[in-house]
Amino acid sequence: MDKFVIEGPTPLQGTIPISGSKNAALPLMAAAILGDSPTTITNIPKLRDIYTFNNVIRVTGCRVDFDEDDGRLTIDPKNLTHLEAPYELVRKMRASFYMLGALLGKYGEAKVSLPGGCAWGPRPVDLHLDGMRAMGAEIDLEEGYVLANAPEMMEGGRFKLEPSSVGATVNLVLASVLRAKEFTIENAAKEPDVVLLCKKLSEMGANIEGIGTSTLTIRGVDSLKGAHIRNASDRIETGTFMIGAAMHPQSNVTLENVDVDDLGHFPETFRKTGVDMDINGDSIHIKAPEKINPTSIETAIYPGFPTDLQAQWATMMTQADGQSSVTDTVYYDRFSYVPEVVRLGAEMNVKENTVRINGKTTLKGASVMSTDLRASVSLVLAGMVAEGKTDVLRIYHLDRGYEDLEQKLTNVGANITRATQEE
Ligand SMILES: CC(=O)N[C@H]1[C@@H](OP(=O)(O)OP(=O)(O)OC[C@H]2O[C@@H](n3ccc(=O)[nH]c3=O)[C@H](O)[C@@H]2O)O[C@H](CO)[C@@H](O)[C@@H]1O
Numbered sequence: 001m002d003k004f005v006i007e008g009p010t011p012l013q014g015t016i017p018i019s020g021s022k023n024a025a026l027p028l029m030a031a032a033i034l035g036d037s038p039t040t041i042t043n044i045p046k047l048r049d050i051y052t053f054n055n056v057i058r059v060t061g062c063r064v065d066f067d068e069d070d071g072r073l074t075i076d077p078k079n080l081t082h083l084e085a086p087y088e089l090v091r092k093m094r095a096s097f098y099m100l101g102a103l104l105g106k107y108g109e110a111k112v113s114l115p116g117g118c119a120w121g122p123r124p125v126d127l128h129l130d131g132m133r134a135m136g137a138e139i140d141l142e143e144g145y146v147l148a149n150a151p152e153m154m155e156g157g158r159f160k161l162e163p164s165s166v167g168a169t170v171n172l173v174l175a176s177v178l179r180a181k182e183f184t185i186e187n188a189a190k191e192p193d194v195v196l197l198c199k200k201l202s203e204m205g206a207n208i209e210g211i212g213t214s215t216l217t218i219r220g221v222d223s224l225k226g227a228h229i230r231n232a233s234d235r236i237e238t239g240t241f242m243i244g245a246a247m248h249p250q251s252n253v254t255l256e257n258v259d260v261d262d263l264g265h266f267p268e269t270f271r272k273t274g275v276d277m278d279i280n281g282d283s284i285h286i287k288a289p290e291k292i293n294p295t296s297i298e299t300a301i302y303p304g305f306p307t308d309l310q311a312q313w314a315t316m317m318t319q320a321d322g323q324s325s326v327t328d329t330v331y332y333d334r335f336s337y338v339p340e341v342v343r344l345g346a347e348m349n350v351k352e353n354t355v356r357i358n359g360k361t362t363l364k365g366a367s368v369m370s371t372d373l374r375a376s377v378s379l380v381l382a383g384m385v386a387e388g389k390t391d392v393l394r395i396y397h398l399d400r401g402y403e404d405l406e407q408k409l410t411n412v413g414a415n416i417t418r419a420t421q422e423e
């Protein structure tokens with residue numbers, strides 16, 4: 001197992017290139033299964049979740065070629081015969097559950113393990129299953145697996161997502177584009193990852209009305225062809241480095257290859273911290289403020305503040321000039337990072353789904369434990385402003401979602417190395 005050893009504090013100065021998006025790539029990879037010919041996706045990051053999903057897809061018999069130097073992934077569904085996603089792989093990554101929609105949609109049958117992924121609390125999949133039932137599929141649960149069946153074209157119907165869900169929207173779109181006569185998803189997710197999926201499926205031949213709105217109507221077509229797709233830049237990696245660049249008063253960072261239009265209201269909120277930010281095409285230049293204004297946030301669905309950035313934001317607020325709060329309305333329990341940042345000297349208090357933060361604390365290096373992907377990167381951000389040595393343990397979580405993290409941060413002046421973690 002690996003850990004990061006960080007010596008701080010260090011300002012960040014220089015340029016960081018943003019990688020392709022993990023959460024946009026995974027639905028596109030599932031969509032490739034629906035085509036009658038190979039699909040090529042470029043700008044794919046080298047991440048553990050991508051390797052895991054490649055293996056999930058390979059189990060079905062699809063050919064998957066990943067040219068890592070080029071970030072080019074080709075998926076050929078021609079020899080897909082095995083309609084199953086096994087527990088050993090699905091438990092490693094929640095988005096493997098997209099196989100349910102993809103296999104049901106293309107073949108009318110699927111056996112997919114109930115998912116794993118970042119586990120900070122309950123993450124149900126009831127909406128995925130109820131939506132497929134509403135569409136006309138037969139869904140059974142057996143020994144930890146979901147068995148889905150729809151031998152004929154399904155009638156479809158309407159289904160309202162309460163609450164709105166990225167994963168359920170993706171799964172229902174994948175299931176219906178080839179196998180439902182007409183299916184309407186109400187309160188559908190409008191996150192850029194969903195919009196990109198729907199646009200690319202349309203280019204493959206799908207009939208989807210309402211793309212980019214919260215009502216999607218899908219009318220099943222006979223077949224889809226493969227496509228050439230460019231994956232989006234990672235909006236969460238972008239937000240993470242924006243926050244990192246604001247945390248030390250001498251930091252001065254340019255982010256490149258950013259999809260600025262995918263950031264929703266985040267840049268507006270970020271500006272309230274007092275940061276000097278200049279957005280120019282696909283690059284964002286950030287000069288940290290002398291003093292960070294305490295800025296409270298509440299997470300929300302897109303274009304609101306992403307839950308995937310709340311841990312990083314709360315960590316930045318430990319350096320702000322006063323008190324603030326961070327409330328997660330999407331995932332109520334996503335605060336496992338708090339006791340770890342507190343080990344570094346932060347003053348943070350969680351009550352229900354809100355953490356209150358007393359700012360301007362001097363953080364001091366210590367050993368801290370990664371508990372999930374975004375919690376882990378928050379500990380790295382904290383370690384870079386803490387005095388002395390911080391060991392961030394169990395960084396396999398980070399390797400799921402941040403490409404070349406230590407290299408990117410070293411290049412802008414951080415003192416961060418990967419080492420073997422003693423058991
Ligand atoms: C691989 C991927 O893209 N993961 C992202 C995706 O996760 P994921 O797709 O799992 O998250 P959802 O959008 O589904 O979750 C939103 C809310 O809906 C609830 N819900 C969801 C499904 C369901 O069947 N029943 C139900 O109640 C969840 O508990 C949560 O409160 O969107 C989340 C919210 O932006 C992000 O944090 C994750 O990084």
Ligand SMILES: C=C(OP(=O)(O)O)C(=O)O
Nearest residue numbers: 094095117118308373374
């Ligand atoms: C939580 C995340 O991923 P997953 O939904 O796959 O656990 C994430 O990307 O922050």
